[in-house]
Amino acid sequence: MDMYSIEGGTPLRGTVKISGSKNACLPLMCAALLGNGPTVLENVPDLRDIRSMMTLLEHLNVRAILKNGRMVIDPATFDTDWVPYDMMRKMRASMYAFGPMISKRRRAAVSKPGGCNIGNRPIDLHLRGFRALGVRMVERQGYVHAHHAGLHGAEIDLLGDNGPSVGATCNVLMAASLASGRTVIRNAAREPEVQELANMLAAMGAKIDGIGSPTLSIDGVEELSGVKWRVQPDRIEAATFAVASAVTDGDVLLTDVDPTAMTATLWALREWGAEIDHQGEDALRVRRATDCPMRPLQLETGPYPGLATDTQPLFSALLAVTPGVSRVRDTIYRDRFMHALELNRMGAKTSQSGDFLSINGVGRLEGAAVMASDLRAGAALTVAALGAKGQTQLRRVYHIERGYERFEQKLAALGANIVRSSETEPEPGLDWNAVEEEVAPVSEVDTRG
Ligand code: UD1
Helix, strand or coil, X not given: CEEEEEECCCCCEEEEECCECHHHHHHHHHHHHHECCCEEEECCCCCXXXXXXXXXXXXXXXXXXXXXXXXXXXXXXXXXXXXXXXXXXXXXXXXXXXXXXXXXXXXXXXXXCCCCCCCCCCCHHHHHHHHHXXXXXXXXXXXXXXXXXXXXXXXXXXXXXXXXXXHHHHHHHHHHHCCECEEEEECCCCCHHHHHHHHHHHHCCCEEECCCCCCEEEECCCCECCCEEECCECHHHHHHHHHHHHHCCCEEEEECCCHHHCHHHHHHHHHHCEEEEECCCCEEEEEECCCCCCCCCEEEECCCCCECHHHHHHHHHHHHCCCEEEEEECCCCCCCCXXXXXXXXXXXXXXXXXXXEEEEECCCCECCEEECCCHHHHHHHHHHHHHCECEEEEECCHHHHCCCCCHHHHHHHCCCEEEEEECCCCCCCCCHXXXXXXXXXXXXXXXXX
């Protein structure tokens, strides 16, 4: 397995082009299955989850070709109606195949997703939506088997315990587009990625009202066509580079971004003490404000337009080095704090209590051997390492590759000292004399994690 060796302390400077959004692209790739002709997606990021979805399409006997950010998907040969456990296990977004399968093939068997490092991720809301549309389901041997004799419109409320569901809204949208009659989705997720799916379906011929609002109204149509569509910029990748600029006291220009989809992120960064200049409609310059100190924050994630849960680990890393006491609460994944235990290994002072993380900012972290437990935790640890003193070896970087295109190359182009290599365990380069003088009694060392 590969790791990153990161020598922290260099302010990031320069320009970085933000890639197309992974989370927007994944449902669009599945929506292409609904068309009567080929769909062409542009601005597609070349990263592991996109490749996994291409493998899933191949399993459905549909060829997807990706070249220079342009993907062609021709659904003419779509003839499979099940998703194996191995695919679901690797990527929960495999669930997006359910809607098109049930719609076009009238039956679907998907392996139930299992555990996930960021918390409990059930699929009950997806199933609630399909059931309302007339789908009958049984669970057997870890699979949900579903079939129907015709999808019909329905009133569906997709509010879950932690708010609306992005995945369930996308899945029901896809299935309802070809159902007979009107479907009304209440408490629909409003994330930009959901809006983009609805807009692409509309460009394929679907009749959808209320896009961007919590109530979506879909009048089913007989057929949808293929379409040419440009994928929106990745707002989470943009947030990652913005926070990296802030953590390293850098000066980074993000291009190809959509600032309107990042309002909460930009608000939080400004509250912290970042200066953010809009340069035209699709570029942002992010640096530390010279006239105000870094401020600790009380942050809470929430459904869009709230602060995205996927940015929470990044902000935790930023606040870990911000003097003062911060508090971060995640209302979407209430236990999503695995990164905090790794940040503590770098000298952060964080502790979890219920669904929030208390962070006592320490000014600067120190490089250490740490491990990415999931995609965004990996990004947050990279960002923390870039601002830390000394070297960090970050293991399990395959998690990061799931969602970031050419991550270490983009960081290196901004001046980051980051090298990828196979995992090794270097001897700790300790100055024993200094250690004997400075080391804290063992009882004070936080050994959790
Ligand atoms: C998507 C994103 C993910 C992001 C998440 C929340 C993709 C590929 N992934 O994931 O990066 O963190 O949105 O913005 O786009 N829930 C249920 N029952 C369900 C479905 C969800 O209770 O049937 C709960 C989840 O446990 C979670 C919350 O609802 O607490 C939101 O989940 P959801 O919006 O569905 O996330 P995903 O679509 O899986």
